[in-house]
Amino acid sequence: AQTVTQSQPEMSVQEAETVTLSCTYDTSESDYYLFWYKQPPSRQMILVIRQEAYKQQNATENRFSVNFQKAAKSFSLKISDSQLGDAAMYFCAYLNLRLTFGEGTQLTVNP
Amino acid sequence: GAGVSQSPRYKVAKRGQDVALRCDPISGHVSLFWYQQALGQGPEFLTYFQNEAQLDKSGLPSDRFFAERPEGSVSTLKIQRTQQEDSAVYLCASSSGTGTGSPLHFGNGTRLTVT
Numbered sequence: 001a002q003t004v005t006q007s008q009p010e011m012s013v014q015e016a017e018t019v020t021l022s023c024t025y026d027t028s029e030s031d032y033y034l035f036w037y038k039q040p041p042s043r044q045m046i047l048v049i050r051q052e053a054y055k056q057q058n059a060t061e062n063r064f065s066v067n068f069q070k071a072a073k074s075f076s077l078k079i080s081d082s083q084l085g086d087a088a089m090y091f092c093a094y095l096n097l098r099l100t101f102g103e104g105t106q107l108t109v110n111p
Numbered sequence: 112g113a114g115v116s117q118s119p120r121y122k123v124a125k126r127g128q129d130v131a132l133r134c135d136p137i138s139g140h141v142s143l144f145w146y147q148q149a150l151g152q153g154p155e156f157l158t159y160f161q162n163e164a165q166l167d168k169s170g171l172p173s174d175r176f177f178a179e180r181p182e183g184s185v186s187t188l189k190i191q192r193t194q195q196e197d198s199a200v201y202l203c204a205s206s207s208g209t210g211t212g213s214p215l216h217f218g219n220g221t222r223l224t225v226t
Contacts, residue, residue: 033212045217091153101153
């Protein structure tokens, strides 16, 4: 079974600074997808960024980028120029038929 | 609608009561998922539909949990004889694909509290 591990239960960052959230996963599959979702207090899961495992190029979406290391099974999220609205719970997720989530990292942005 | 809609948003049930949670996916989305999210944890997979077919129900924690999607659109998650450990947020998600990597679009969830 696939597992996703987020080793940082909580992280904090100063507004306008950069923060990196860690994620590792375990799978025997070679073809899969990885996601980062953001969950604010409203509870809705919002897609932040998506990475296909067969692509070596790291995905980028405005201030959000990933460092995808397939051999190491690592998928970290970098948030640049952090904004107050980035404060939320962030979940790393693995998709191969079903979506498996990590435990989440609570991000606080300090003004 | 524009997004995935879930109702009710909050549900309080006394232990032993039956509850029904509704999910309206994005129109035309083939895949529909139910997840259970305990407080402070990541969502856990419950079940998956492709159109009206329930292809995977391996995540349902007990036979008290039952899900259906009879016409391939709206889905209902039913919990019989609720227990306190059933208290959680129940998230529904839909996707236009079938395991092809299409992102899941989530609803706001139903927070179930069993007293």
